[in-house]
Amino acid sequence: MELNTSGIIGKSPALTGVFTVLSKVAPTDSTVLVTGESGTGKELLVRALHANSRRRDKPFVPVNCGAIPRELLESELFGHEKGAFTHAIRNRAGRFELADGGTIFLDEIGEMDLSLQVKILRVLQEKEFERVGGTRTMKVDVRIVAATNRDLEAEVAAGRFREDLFYRLNVIPLHLPPLRERGEDVLLLSRCFLERFCAQKERPVLAVPAETSSVFLSYSWPGNVRELENLMERLSILCDEDHIRPEDLPRKIWDDVGKAPPAPAAVPAARPAGFDWPVVADLKAKGMGLKEFLDEIEERLLAESLEMAGGVKNQAAEILGIKRTTLIEKLKKKNMLGA
Template identity: 50%
Template sequence: EKENALRAVELGAYDFFAKPIMIDELAVILKRASYVTGLERDLEILRTRTGEQKDFEGTVAMCAPMLDIFNTVKRVAPTDASVLIMGESGTGKELIAKAIHRKSPRRDGPFIPINCGAIPENLLESELFGHEKGSFTGAHVTRPGKFELADGGTIFLDEIGELTQPLQVKILRFLQDQVIERVGGREPIQVDARIIAATNRDLEEMLSTKEFREDLFYRINTIRLDLPPLRERGEDILLLAMHFLNLYNREYSKNIRGFSNAAHGTLAAYPWPGNVRELENRIKRAVIMATGKLIQPEDLDLPYDDELGGGVKRAGNGGLSMQPGTTLKQAREETERRLVAGALLRSRGNISAAAKELDVSRPTLHDLMKKLDIDPGDFKGKDS
């Protein structure tokens, strides 16, 4: 009976079918169940992997550059060496800084972050170093700054490239002598804090234009970590997507099992200009908006380009978005990757149709997919 069948689904059955059994219908149900089971198995593997990386504050990865960074974090964390973290906005610089702090002997002390580019210039000195009562209009009480609050722990100077020259001098003095002076103060204050700095700017270029002090640069650049953008972490995209799916399933009491093949293809083809932060926000939205057991491309709400397809985004000049310093070989491979992924997404993994759209032979497309490490199976499925 239908009521019993619905009850069985509530208790964990995948689906049900009515008698007499229709072979075609049974085949479809079994195919879907097999696909979902595979997704659940993959999700469990990913949960295990993300659990192994719990000490990295939710920063999970399989790609070699990020694993190298994790290993460097383990080596540098026990020391008091200054660390400079470079990377585009949204790549997870603060998460890496927190991981260093949590693995250091200072782990029981405070971790004090401050975004040097988010505070007006006339207030930043007071935020960093504190002020004495009466030192300026509105200073009604003495107030410690971020450096004093970080005593015994770590201060994270995000966007350090935005500091003015006078503030750079004060940071340099702290690095040399471990002392600061409050605004309006006369006595130096001893502070025991480790500095971790981060920026999305090219500090070496700023050295040549005298915007950033050379002596400060070499002080903060004892250990340098260069975080790759998400578009260069292809094998990590689904891993991170599953990690965030698991996270927001718990937060919103949802039970979404994974991503449709089409959504998987969309995630792989999109260039992620906002990096990991954008991916997290897209998955968060998808978990909230999804109505089925699998996330679909429309749940992700990515900005598509119909001409290129597959979540590929045009740059403002009408070309494909590339970063400064991209070589011709890298640009060619990235363009090929996006076009092939877009064609496979629109053809739902049909190699003949994708080859026809790209105006190449099937053998040529097979060679391209092998070179670019693209699996057409990732794009198969009736959902698009």
């Protein structure tokens, strides 16, 4: 049977072990520290944790500590009083207050400054804090869940992370194993993603023949589930057959598994030297109108750049020379943003 915990797909022992701990810890108020490489599903797991907790009808408030400028993070978390700093023109509640009764998710906690770490420790221990520039002590009932893809023990040893906070956070450690350690989950996941993306593109679900499966199983997936998800999306757009041929897989994968792609493929090398701009005859040959043709080209370039960037949108935007927000807007319009 396919295990499905709030959309988390997988039935490898490595993952079911995580589910077992999840089911035990979700109903409690214990602090949980989720670790794992980028793209392993840490955020998905934390959402499942909240959804299975007694706090499920209360707010779930994620904060990406790595994405908010350091000087703003404190006021983002704890709020501020009018006049606390130049732009504090009115009183403002922070995320801890917004999360009252629910769960706050401190994502990328390894990026947090030492000075702020002390304040988090205090919330953990005393459940209280002050707004920036405020004197009133605020009390909240918040469950704290943190995640990081850093090795926090090494960060502690290097003096970049407080040891007391580490132990206080690490009450229940949940480690998400990298995709390459999840065996046939790779195949299960690729099938689920193909079903989703092919349905979006209104095409029959692409089959994955044995030769292709074996490449999936030996590839190291440095970008983990996110990379797999993006690749399946790309293939759902670019594959012309009803199945994924090994030669449809990107060069990066072949380099990693240490093999050469099957002979006729080697797609980039097979392209003629020089670049020919499409001509009207190409439109006619494809039976497409101008808009459709341009849309198709755009979709292919978007998918390729995302693939090149391992799913990192900032990087894909850079490759295309557009703003990240423009990229996201385009992906949204084309239904390519994923779930």
